[in-house]
Amino acid sequence: MVQSFIITGFLGVGKTTMLTNTVKEHFSDKKVAIVVNEFGDIGIDGDILSNVYSEVLEISEGCICCQLAEEFESGVIEIMNKYNPEIIFVETSGASEPFPIFLSMQNLGISVEGVICVVDSKNLNSYKDNSTAQYQIGGSNIIVLNKTDLVDDKELEAVKQDVIKIKEEFNIKNTMTGKTVFNSYVINSAERGIVNKEVFEGIYKIDEIIGLANDYKHDNHTTEDSITQKVAYLKEDIVFNDVDEILNNIPDSVYRVKGIVKVKDVANPLVINYSFGNVSFDELDAYEEPSIMIFIGESIDNDVIELCSKFEYLNMPQFRVGK
Ligand SMILES: Nc1nc2c(ncn2[C@@H]2O[C@H](COP(=O)(O)OP(=O)(O)OP(=O)(O)O)[C@@H](O)[C@H]2O)c(=O)[nH]1
Numbered sequence: 001m002v003q004s005f006i007i008t009g010f011l012g013v014g015k016t017t018m019l020t021n022t023v024k025e026h027f028s029d030k031k032v033a034i035v036v037n038e039f040g041d042i043g044i045d046g047d048i049l050s051n052v053y054s055e056v057l058e059i060s061e062g063c064i065c066c067q068l069a070e071e072f073e074s075g076v077i078e079i080m081n082k083y084n085p086e087i088i089f090v091e092t093s094g095a096s097e098p099f100p101i102f103l104s105m106q107n108l109g110i111s112v113e114g115v116i117c118v119v120d121s122k123n124l125n126s127y128k129d130n131s132t133a134q135y136q137i138g139g140s141n142i143i144v145l146n147k148t149d150l151v152d153d154k155e156l157e158a159v160k161q162d163v164i165k166i167k168e169e170f171n172i173k174n175t176m177t178g179k180t181v182f183n184s185y186v187i188n189s190a191e192r193g194i195v196n197k198e199v200f201e202g203i204y205k206i207d208e209i210i211g212l213a214n215d216y217k218h219d220n221h222t223t224e225d226s227i228t229q230k231v232a233y234l235k236e237d238i239v240f241n242d243v244d245e246i247l248n249n250i251p252d253s254v255y256r257v258k259g260i261v262k263v264k265d266v267a268n269p270l271v272i273n274y275s276f277g278n279v280s281f282d283e284l285d286a287y288e289e290p291s292i293m294i295f296i297g298e299s300i301d302n303d304v305i306e307l308c309s310k311f312e313y314l315n316m317p318q319f320r321v322g323k
């Protein structure tokens with residue numbers, strides 16, 4: 001039977017990093033397939049992951065836990081038929097809830113070994129009131145406190161207590177037995193998404209969860225949350241400093257920026273990864289599309305329009321409206 005893990009967690013917490021680091025290392029002897037769903041209609045993670053894994057399926061333009069259940073399931077079937085993987089890792093979008101995806105995997109007869117929620121130890125405070133983020137923590141059985149390099153022991157302990165509190169609030173019940181489903185969960189710490197192999201050893205209590213499916217009511221949560229995205233393209237003739245200048249002027253409402261840009265003074269295309277004020281860059285081997293930046297946050301529209309008017313080399317297409 002094909003095994004799977006679902007990797008969830010809010011925007012920019014380090015899910016893709018975990019896939020490119022830990023998962024790659026621990027599963028080098030297995031045939032691994034990756035399914036990735038990104039928030040918004042243009043994906044960047046597929047390009048990053050394709051650099052590391054040969055079998056990557058990217059599902060964009062919507063949320064796999066709401067609008068895209070069918071596309072998700074047929075995508076998983078396609079990847080199984082084509083590649084015959086031993087393990088499938090699903091990276092959910094930062095705005096997805098994990099439980100509907102768990103149900104889809106069960107529907108397909110794929111064993112879910114664990115639902116891993118990656119938590120940004122540095123920034124949990126900024127996003128812990130978001131209902132989707134709470135559901136991600138509540139609906140997982142393995143919690144990875146990531147970015148521990150950015151906090152001290154005291155701050156990490158406070159994050160752990162916040163997670164435990166959210167877990168207690170999300171006392172999800174098995175409708176058949178009345179037992180709490182996510183009673184047994186584990187919390188791990190990680191830097192760069194690097195976690196022990198034991199995390200993947202399968203502790204999901206699948207039998208406890210039978211019966212929940214019938215009762216689970218999943219509204220389209222993306223319409224409730226005010227998270228939106230705006231896409232902008234960059235002019236061709238720019239240098240690294242131009243990009244840096246934009247990143248130094250990101251408004252507070254925007255907590256995530258992803259992008260791929262080509263600049264004159266760097267040989268390879270650069271992947272931009274900005275989350276809650278921290279930026280990193282990685283080089284890609286090839287990228288033929290126009291340079292792009294995607295801004296994600298809450299009620300960001302006016303702020304991003306203003307940003308684009310400040311930097312003439314940043315163009316926002318008029319016809320695009322935030323989702
Ligand atoms: N300092 C530090 N940065 C990290 C760590 N893990 C990830 N990052 C950085 O956090 C940013 C976001 O990482 P990703 O792995 O793309 O996060 P994600 O959860 O996949 O993001 P989305 O798919 O957009 O929701 C990148 O700049 C990473 O380099 C960590 O442990 N420490």
Ligand SMILES: [Mg+2]
Pocket residue numbers: 015016017045091
């Ligand atoms: Mg990602």
